[in-house]
Structure formats: structure tokens, C-alpha cells
Amino acid sequence: MGKRPDRRESFVVRLYVADREATAVRAIANLEALCREFLPSGCELEIIDILREPQRGLDDSIMVTPTLIKLAPPPVRRIFGDLSNRGRLLDALGLTGLELSPPRP
Amino acid sequence: MARKNQKEREPRLAKAQTGIDGVDEITGGGLPRGRTTLLAGPAGSGKTVLALQTLVNGARRFDEPGIFVAFEEGFQQVAANAASFGWEIPSLVQKRGRRSPRLAFVDGRLSPGAVQAGTFDLSGLLAAVEFRAKEIGAKRIVFDGIDVLLVMLNDPRVERGEMCRIHDLLERAGVAGVVTMSTAGLEPPGSFMLSLSDCIIQLTHRLAERASIRGFRVVKYRGSAFIANEFPFAIASQGIEVADFGTRPKYRVFTERVSSGIPRLDHMLAGGYFRGSTVLVTGMPGTAKTTLAGAFVAAACARGERALYISLDEQPAEILRNLASVSIRLERYVRSRLLEIYADHPQETSPEEQFVRMRQRIRAHRPSTLVIDPISAAIRMGGQSTVLGVAERLLAMAKSEGITTLWTSLYQGSEEAMEATPLHVSTVADTWIHLSYRAGRGERNRSLTVIKSRGTGHSHQVRELILDDRGVDLADVYTVGGEALMGTARWEGERAEVATQRDVEAEEARKRRELEILAAEIRAQTEGLERRRESLAAEMRLLDQSITLRERNESRRQQEVRARRGGEPASRAGRRKGRSAPTED
Numbered sequence: 088m089g090k091r092p093d094r095r096e097s098f099v100v101r102l103y104v105a106d107r108e109a110t111a112v113r114a115i116a117n118l119e120a121l122c123r124e125f126l127p128s129g130c131e132l133e134i135i136d137i138l139r140e141p142q143r144g145l146d147d148s149i150m151v152t153p154t155l156i157k158l159a160p161p162p163v164r165r166i167f168g169d170l171s172n173r174g175r176l177l178d179a180l181g182l183t184g185l186e187l188s189p190p191r192p
Numbered sequence: 193m194a195r196k197n198q199k200e201r202e203p204r205l206a207k208a209q210t211g212i213d214g215v216d217e218i219t220g221g222g223l224p225r226g227r228t229t230l231l232a233g234p235a236g237s238g239k240t241v242l243a244l245q246t247l248v249n250g251a252r253r254f255d256e257p258g259i260f261v262a263f264e265e266g267f268q269q270v271a272a273n274a275a276s277f278g279w280e281i282p283s284l285v286q287k288r289g290r291r292s293p294r295l296a297f298v299d300g301r302l303s304p305g306a307v308q309a310g311t312f313d314l315s316g317l318l319a320a321v322e323f324r325a326k327e328i329g330a331k332r333i334v335f336d337g338i339d340v341l342l343v344m345l346n347d348p349r350v351e352r353g354e355m356c357r358i359h360d361l362l363e364r365a366g367v368a369g370v371v372t373m374s375t376a377g378l379e380p381p382g383s384f385m386l387s388l389s390d391c392i393i394q395l396t397h398r399l400a401e402r403a404s405i406r407g408f409r410v411v412k413y414r415g416s417a418f419i420a421n422e423f424p425f426a427i428a429s430q431g432i433e434v435a436d437f438g439t440r441p442k443y444r445v446f447t448e449r450v451s452s453g454i455p456r457l458d459h460m461l462a463g464g465y466f467r468g469s470t471v472l473v474t475g476m477p478g479t480a481k482t483t484l485a486g487a488f489v490a491a492a493c494a495r496g497e498r499a500l501y502i503s504l505d506e507q508p509a510e511i512l513r514n515l516a517s518v519s520i521r522l523e524r525y526v527r528s529r530l531l532e533i534y535a536d537h538p539q540e541t542s543p544e545e546q547f548v549r550m551r552q553r554i555r556a557h558r559p560s561t562l563v564i565d566p567i568s569a570a571i572r573m574g575g576q577s578t579v580l581g582v583a584e585r586l587l588a589m590a591k592s593e594g595i596t597t598l599w600t601s602l603y604q605g606s607e608e609a610m611e612a613t614p615l616h617v618s619t620v621a622d623t624w625i626h627l628s629y630r631a632g633r634g635e636r637n638r639s640l641t642v643i644k645s646r647g648t649g650h651s652h653q654v655r656e657l658i659l660d661d662r663g664v665d666l667a668d669v670y671t672v673g674g675e676a677l678m679g680t681a682r683w684e685g686e687r688a689e690v691a692t693q694r695d696v697e698a699e700e701a702r703k704r705r706e707l708e709i710l711a712a713e714i715r716a717q718t719e720g721l722e723r724r725r726e727s728l729a730a731e732m733r734l735l736d737q738s739i740t741l742r743e744r745n746e747s748r749r750q751q752e753v754r755a756r757r758g759g760e761p762a763s764r765a766g767r768r769k770g771r772s773a774p775t776e777d
Contacts (some may be wrong), residue, residue, distance in 0.1 A: 105315030114310070137316050141323030149316035150300055165303050168310030179307040 211249030214434025453487030
């Protein structure tokens with residue numbers, strides 16, 4: 088893996104999933120892999136099971152799962168799906184240009 | 193066992209009343225609980241209004257909280273649309289002290305700017321809906337604009353899966369579920385939803401002769417009877433109203449007469465119009481149709497009865513002024529609120545909307561007497577068949593509520609072609625009065641003919657209608673050589689009447705004798721036929737007796753033959769056989 092510019096700001100994301108559905112498992116795995124590769128300084132990740140905490144889903148207007156909300160650094164972004172499309176994910180998280188390895192399918 | 197289950201299940205199919213006029217009647221009580229109802233139709237066909245109205249009615253009238261899940265519009269938009277029908281969504285979604293709100297709104301739209309990265313499902317939304325449903329004790333849930341969702345999912349397999357989950361959720365929650373879907377027809381991608389839904393309602397919207405025609409049709413309703421016809425409906429000021437639901441209203445039949453307001457006309461009609469009946473007044477422009485209507489209303493108000501005058505061309509002030517010129521004074525009744533004059537403008541709205549408005553007026557004012565003047569104005573907008581349908585329903589409604597209705601219709605054609613003019617709805621009318629002009633001898637006089645009057649031995653004679661500042665009256669007219677005489681000619685004719693009176697009486701007596709003879713002849717024929725029938729019956733009885741006798745003899749003979757062949761010695765049988773054979777033949 089190549090060298091990355093230092094990301095000073097803390098990276099805060101919140102991931103809404105439904106129980107242990109296949110999409111949920113994949114989304115968590117994809118997100119963790121991304122954090123390892125691109126955010127070595129670590130990221131603050133909160134995983135919320137919408138079936139257990141429906142009120143939180145309502146508060147955040149979560150319609151589909153999985154939904155990832157990037158709370159910091161600004162701007163706040165929402166990404167939905169199992170995060171298997173890495174190109175789009177990096178783009179949405181503002182991490183494009185940092186990517187040196189070819190995207191995984 | 194299966195049949196028993198079926199039997200048990202059917203009456204148990206619980207339904208949620210929509211509280212919408214017509215819809216509950218057509219669906220036999222409302223939408224199914226624990227099941228999914230699909231509202232399908234093109235954009236602008238009223239799906240959201242219908243769904244929202246079902247929710248609002250549930251919340252306000254039936255104490256059934258509901259949830260509105262919007263895929264297409266946000267809360268502000270939905271609330272604004274609802275407010276235009278007088279539905280206060282913001283107050284319904286608020287908590288009432290410690291009690292939960294009666295309505296909850298769930299925004300099912302994806303946040304703008306959200307990025308898709310991979311596959312997903314609706315678990316989030318469904319969890320939120322289910323959570324809210326439990327929280328407020330929802331009995332009704334609407335998913336509005338599922339087509340938007342389907343486009344977003346963009347994968348037939350995922351679509352089916354998600355629709356199944358919505359369906360399951362509605363079933364599990366035991367709520368009356370409504371899913372609206374915008375469709376050009378009933379075709380993919382919604383086809384799976386069609387088979388999944390237990391009840392399908394199709395809304396249509398088309399233009400006919402520049403008037404908008406909305407249609408409501410129940411396509412399918414599992415486990416329930418429903419009326420399958422398409423019904424016209426209107427989106428009125430208070431939401432959807434299905435104007436007619438096809439069931440024939442039962443109405444009281446009155447024998448009481450109400451005055452037409454013109455004593456001589458009452459006399460012609462053997463006492464006046466029947467209460468609760470329908471009176472049609474046709475005529476050319478200026479033949480005093482409105483005057484006849486005004487006299488009728490004045491008579492009703494004079495009796496202390498409430499009346500509603502719906503004018504489709506003139507303004508109330510004009511009507512009052514014109515009627516006052518022939519001594520029909522209605523201002524005092526308008527002031528005392530006994531009479532309401534309501535002017536509508538047919539060219540601005542569709543016949544359906546007009547119908548709904550008129551119905552609202554009738555319900556609000558509760559008249560015993562109703563005038564619509566002139567119904568022909570409605571034809572300026574909308575197809576003739578539509579106007580006719582609306583007119584018929586309006587009359588049916590008036591009849592079912594015991595309202596005596598008089599409506600006028602402009603008629604310009606010849607009298608011969610009149611019967612064929614559909615707008616007159618002459619078959620619906622119980623009494624049909626035609627007004628016309630008769631010109632001759634330098635005068636032009638108004639004439640009145642009672643063309644038909646059900647249940648009344650009315651006069652078919654033409655009468656002259658006299659209007660002056662003392663009021664309205666009728667005068668007899670006299671025919672000379674087949675021509676009706678009026679005005680001055682009538683006065684001359686009056687003197688000749690005495691002379692012809694005897695001739696008339698003689699003619700009547702002759703006619704009566706003729707009929708008596710005919711009746712006697714028929715009586716004689718009838719008696720002859722009766723005698724013939726009696727003799728035929730006697731003949732048949734004789735025939736039956738002889739048949740019975742012969743059958744009895746025959747069976748006795750057969751018994752004898754069997755006895756001889758079977759039970760006795762051959763020699764003896766042979767001997768006796770030989771002896772008895774000739775007699776048997």
C-alpha cells in the first residue's frame with residue numbers, strides 16, 4: 088500500500104444495518120477493509136441495528152439498509168448499499184485520489 | 193373441511209371503512225384488514241387523495257390511527273395537499289397530551305445526494321414503519337408511490353422481495369394496507385404487486401368533450417363481494433366522492449299532492465305534483481320555464497317547506513327580479529332562509545364535480561322542494577351521456593330523500609322530435625310539461641301541455657299560459673279545425689263552447705256504449721272458453737278412469753299367466769291353456 092496524505096480530522100461514520108442480513112455482513116466487512124486501507128489513523132465507527140433501535144433509524148430517516156452516514160469531516164454524506172462499489176464509496180467519502188490500489192470488485 | 197374453512201373465513205373478512213361516499217358501498221364495507229389494497233392509476237388520477245382520505249377518515253371518524261409512508265412527496269407537500277381538502281395533518285400528527293398521535297408520517301424518500309454503493313433493501317424503512325405502527329397502534333398504513341421505489345430498486349428480483357416484505361408487514365400488523373402505484377395501465381413492473389394484492393382498485397382519468405371524467409373501479413377483491421362496474425367520481429372540496437354506486441335507491445312513494453303554485457295547473461294534474469316526484473318542464477327560450485319553477489318554489493315556501501333553487505344560468509338577483517314581475521315574490525323566503533338560491537357555472541367544472549357540489553348543497557339545505565334551472569345548461573360542458581348520467585343520479589338522490597324536484601330544460605326543436613331528445617330524460621320524469629309559443633291572428637301566446645303525468649288522470653289538452661303582473665294562470669284553449677285558439681280567438685271560441693257541449697256529450701255516450709258492447713262480447717267469449725275448458729277436463733277424467741281400469745285388468749291377467757306357468761303341473765296347465773287361450777286374445 089502506498090503513502091497517504093495525513094488525514095488530521097477524525098473520521099466519524101455511522102452504519103445502519105438490519106440484523107445480520109447478508110447485506111449487513113458485507114457492508115460491515117467492506118467498511119472495515121476500507122478503514123484499514125485508507126484511514127490508518129483510525130475512524131470512529133458506530134454500527135446500529137435498525138431492528139433493535141428503530142427510533143434511531145427514524146431519527147436519521149433511514150429508509151434503506153445498509154446506509155452509511157459520514158458525519159465528519161464535513162460535508163455529511165449518505166451512502167446506501169452494501170458498500171461493494173468501492174469507487175463510488177471512496178468518491179462519496181471524499182477519499183478519491185488516495186486510492187492507489189486497483190478497486191476491488 | 194376446506195369448504196367449512198372458506199365459509200368461516202368469508203364473513204370474518206374484516207374491513208376498514210374508508211368513510212368515503214360510494215367507496216364503502218362499492219367494496220361492500222371498505223378495504224380489507226390484514227391485507228394489501230393496491231390503488232393503481234396514472235399520475236393525477238387521485239390515488240394519493242383517496243389513500244390519504246382513507247387515513248384521515250380513519251383517524252378522525254373511526255378512531256383508527258394510521259401511518260402515511262411517502263415515497264414521492266415530503267411531509268410539507270403532503271400536508272399542503274391535504275390542507276386543500278380541509279384535512280389538518282399537522283394537528284393529527286401531534287401528540288394529544290399523553291395519548292399518541294392519530295397519524296404518523298414516515299418519509300420514504302432517499303435523501304437527496306445519497307450515493308448508492310452496492311445492493312440494499314428496505315429493512316430500514318420497514319423497521320421504522322413497524323415501530324411507528326406499534327407506537328401509535330396503527331390500524332391503517334398507506335405506502336404512497338411504490339412505483340418510485342421500484343424504479344430505485346431497479347432489479348426485478350429485489351423488487352419482488354421487497355414487495356413481499358411490505359405485504360407481509362401489512363399482514364403481520366393486521367392493518368388495512370394501501371399501496372398506491374402510478375401506472376399507465378396494469379402492467380410490469382407492477383405486475384407482481386397485482387398478484388400480491390388482495391384488493392385492486394383502478395382509478396382512471398380521461399377527457400370527454402373537454403370535460404374531465406374520473407373513473408373508480410374495483411378490479412379484484414379476494415374473499416369479498418364487490419360491484420365491478422366503473423363509477424365516475426369527483427375530487428371535490430372535501431376530497432373524493434364517488435357519485436353513484438349503482439345500487440338502486442329505495443324511495444318512498446307518496447300519494448300526497450303538492451301544489452304547482454298555479455291553481456289551474458293543479459286542477460289539470462288532479463291536485464298537483466306528487467310529493468317526491470320529478471317534474472320536467474321543457475320549452476323554447478322565453479316560454480316561462482323559470483316562472484313555472486318560481487311558482488312551484490313559492491308554493492312550497494308558502495307551506496313553510498324548505499326549497500333549494502339551483503340556477504345554472506341566471507344569477508339569484510336576476511331570478512328574483514324577473515319572478516317579481518309576475519308577482520312571484522321570493523325575497524322574503526330567501527331572507528328567512530327557507531329558500532336558498534344557488535347559482536353554479538357549468539362551464540367551469542365537469543358534470544361530476546357539479547353533481548357533487550349540488551349534492552353538498554342539497555345535504556346542507558335539506559329542502560323538500562328542489563329546482564334545477566335549466567339542466568340543459570350543463571350540456572355546454574361535458575358529454576351528453578355524462579350530463580344525462582349526472583342528471584339521473586341527482587334525480588335518484590332527490591327521490592330517495594323524498595324531495596319533489598322540478599327541472600327545466602331548454603328545447604328548441606320541433607315538438608315531433610321531442611320524445612327522442614335524450615337530455616330531457618323524459619323516462620325519468622314523472623310529470624312532463626311542455627311550454628311553447630303559438631302564433632296566429634297577430635298574437636303570440638304561450639301554451640302549456642302536460643305530455644305525461646304518471647299516476648294521474650291528467651288532461652292532454654293544451655292550455656294557454658297567461659303571465660301578467662297579477663301572476664300566472666292558465667286558460668282553456670279551443671281548437672277549431674285542429675288549431676288551438678288562444679288570446680282573442682279563445683274568447684270567441686268560448687261562446688261557441690255551449691253549442692258544442694251537447695255534441696260532445698252525445699259523442700261520449702256513443703263511445704261508452706261501444707265500449708260496453710265490446711266488454712260484453714269479451715265476457716261472452718270468456719264464458720265460452722271456460723265452458724270448453726270444463727268439458728275438456730271432464731273428458732280427461734273419463735280417460736284417466738278407463739286407463740286405470742285397463743291397467744288393473746292387465747296386471748291381473750299377468751299374475752294369472754305367471755301363476756299358471758310357474759306353480760302348476762304341466763298337464764293341467766296345458767289343458768287349461770288350451771281351453772282358455774282363445775278367450776285371452
